[in-house]
Amino acid sequence: MSSVLFDVPGPRARLRHRLYAVLGVAVLVALIAFVVYRFAESGQFDSQKWTWIQYEKVQIDLLDALLNTIKAFAAGAVLALLFGAIFAAGQLSDHKVIRVPSMVVVELFRAVPLVVLIFVFHYGVSLGAPFYSVVLGLTLYNGSVLAEVFRAGVLSLPRGQSEAAYAVGMRKTQVMNYVLLPQAVRAMLPAIISQLVVLLKDTALGFLITYEELLRYARYVGSIFEFGRPLVPVTIVVAAMYIAMCLLLTWLATYLEKRNRRDKKVIELAQKPAEDVVAAAV
Amino acid sequence: MDVLLDNLDLYGPGFLNTVELFLISAVGSLVLGTILAMLRVAPVPVMRAMGAAYVTIVRNTPLTLVFFFFAFAFPLLKIVDAETFGGSASGYYFTAALAALILYTAAFVCEVVRSGINTVPVGQAEASRALGLTFGQMLASVVLPQATRAVVPPMMSTMIALLKNTTIAAGFSVFQAGSISANLAERGENQLIGLLWVAAFFVVLVIPMTLLQRSLEKRWSIAR
Numbered sequence: 001m002s003s004v005l006f007d008v009p010g011p012r013a014r015l016r017h018r019l020y021a022v023l024g025v026a027v028l029v030a031l032i033a034f035v036v037y038r039f040a041e042s043g044q045f046d047s048q049k050w051t052w053i054q055y056e057k058v059q060i061d062l063l064d065a066l067l068n069t070i071k072a073f074a075a076g077a078v079l080a081l082l083f084g085a086i087f088a089a090g091q092l093s094d095h096k097v098i099r100v101p102s103m104v105v106v107e108l109f110r111a112v113p114l115v116v117l118i119f120v121f122h123y124g125v126s127l128g129a130p131f132y133s134v135v136l137g138l139t140l141y142n143g144s145v146l147a148e149v150f151r152a153g154v155l156s157l158p159r160g161q162s163e164a165a166y167a168v169g170m171r172k173t174q175v176m177n178y179v180l181l182p183q184a185v186r187a188m189l190p191a192i193i194s195q196l197v198v199l200l201k202d203t204a205l206g207f208l209i210t211y212e213e214l215l216r217y218a219r220y221v222g223s224i225f226e227f228g229r230p231l232v233p234v235t236i237v238v239a240a241m242y243i244a245m246c247l248l249l250t251w252l253a254t255y256l257e258k259r260n261r262r263d264k265k266v267i268e269l270a271q272k273p274a275e276d277v278v279a280a281a282v
Numbered sequence: 283m284d285v286l287l288d289n290l291d292l293y294g295p296g297f298l299n300t301v302e303l304f305l306i307s308a309v310g311s312l313v314l315g316t317i318l319a320m321l322r323v324a325p326v327p328v329m330r331a332m333g334a335a336y337v338t339i340v341r342n343t344p345l346t347l348v349f350f351f352f353a354f355a356f357p358l359l360k361i362v363d364a365e366t367f368g369g370s371a372s373g374y375y376f377t378a379a380l381a382a383l384i385l386y387t388a389a390f391v392c393e394v395v396r397s398g399i400n401t402v403p404v405g406q407a408e409a410s411r412a413l414g415l416t417f418g419q420m421l422a423s424v425v426l427p428q429a430t431r432a433v434v435p436p437m438m439s440t441m442i443a444l445l446k447n448t449t450i451a452a453g454f455s456v457f458q459a460g461s462i463s464a465n466l467a468e469r470g471e472n473q474l475i476g477l478l479w480v481a482a483f484f485v486v487l488v489i490p491m492t493l494l495q496r497s498l499e500k501r502w503s504i505a506r
Contacts, residue, residue, distance in 0.1 A: 004399060004407045004425055006325045017326050024328040042360045111488035112481045113446035115460050123463055124474030204344035208453035215350055235355045239343055246342035
């Protein structure tokens with residue numbers, strides 16, 4: 001394999017690489033051994049700490065908590081996509097009266113930390129059930145980012161696309177709806193989905209305002225004395241659940257990207273403005 | 283305005299702590315992220331796999347969960363003594379927040395650096411080797427200048443996100459900008475106005491960074 005930094009290895013380099021590989025494996029094994037040793041030493045492998053999984057009540061409650069997480073995600077995702085579409089259209093408007101306020105709104109909600117936003121709705125405005133604050137916060141923040149993604153997608157299309165559409169005699173709305181948007185959404189699909197992954201991860205912020213989601217339930221089970229306070233095992237299980245859900249979404253993104261690449265109808269963008277939007281999806 | 287002026291003793295230290303959290307974890311995550319990126323482009327498959335595994339796991343874990351782990355679960359493993367580590371109980375939470383932020387952000391820094399290196403075509407390195415440049419010369423005058431252009435703008439976005447993410451520490455006993463409102467509530471102040479002030483400060487902090495990032499992006503995208 002040749003990359004910018006490394007030439008194709010010769011015989012001596014190959015030998016050295018083999019040595020590095022052995023060293024790498026050694027470090028990895030040492031790391032895993034240390035973790036296992038610490039787990040065993042601090043009693044995390046005790047059977048008592050894992051009994052909680054066997055209780056039907058715990059299982060059902062855990063699934064309920066998972067359902068709450070998914071509920072917040074689903075509501076947030078739909079609303080954020082809607083919000084993003086509306087404000088992207090606003091930002092691309094020809095009328096300054098619409099364009100400037102939409103830009104200000106998008107910039108504002110992107111600049112404020114999601115935690116502060118959720119706190120404003122929960123403690124500041126007192127929206128009542130934490131669910132609403134979480135969903136509203138997720139909608140406004142991720143919606144603003146998505147608006148930016150949509151906008152970047154439309155702007156990155158070759159100018160010829162809209163020029164041709166206008167030349168054919170389409171109106172502004174038609175150009176947007178029939179020509180620009182379908183192509184932009186396709187080009188931006190990976191960016192959109194990685195933002196949805198961010199949204200899914202951010203539902204965990206509901207923990208801070210006592211929304212009964214996965215993490216909050218983990219805290220509850222993890223503090224039950226009868227199970228030996230199994231905080232570490234519970235954290236591992238919950239983390240695995242989050243990772244599985246996010247990987248599923250990411251997998252969907254790569255699948256769609258692959259299908260897109262097969263599809264000849266997608267325009268190769270000269271530059272990918274989506275890249276830093278994706279990279280910024282923290 | 284009164285809420286802000288009467289409670290400057292909360293806002294000052296609060297944002298100071300936020301900036302401190304941000305600066306330390308920015309340096310930490312840049313260092314760790316670059317090391318991870320080196321692992322990910324290394325010519326040794328085992329190292330690449332290690333880097334990829336780290337990035338995949340951490341990128342798909344909510345930051346809140348990482349905080350949760352370090353604040354509540356990590357002390358149970360008794361690897362370090364929570365009391366002596368970081369000086370005191372609250373000191374431990376600060377260190378825990380730093381660890382969470384660094385480990386989480388490093389995965390994103392790694393991806394930015396890696397994709398930046400990948401934007402430089404292999405031909406550039408081959409051409410400089412053909413010219414007889416040494417590895418150091420090639421890195422310093424051919425590869426890095428080009429990679430920087432692709433790395434800096436998205437890296438700034440990552441750092442902006444890091445700054446905003448420090449507020450999650452509010453849920454884990456670290457006093458910083460995110461926890462100002464809870465303290466205001468104890469003093470019986472209006473939380474909404476207090477929170478709006480916090481939001482306003484973040485807007486003031488973040489918008490200039492965003493503008494700088496955009497202008498750099500625009501300038502460098504033409505030069506590339």
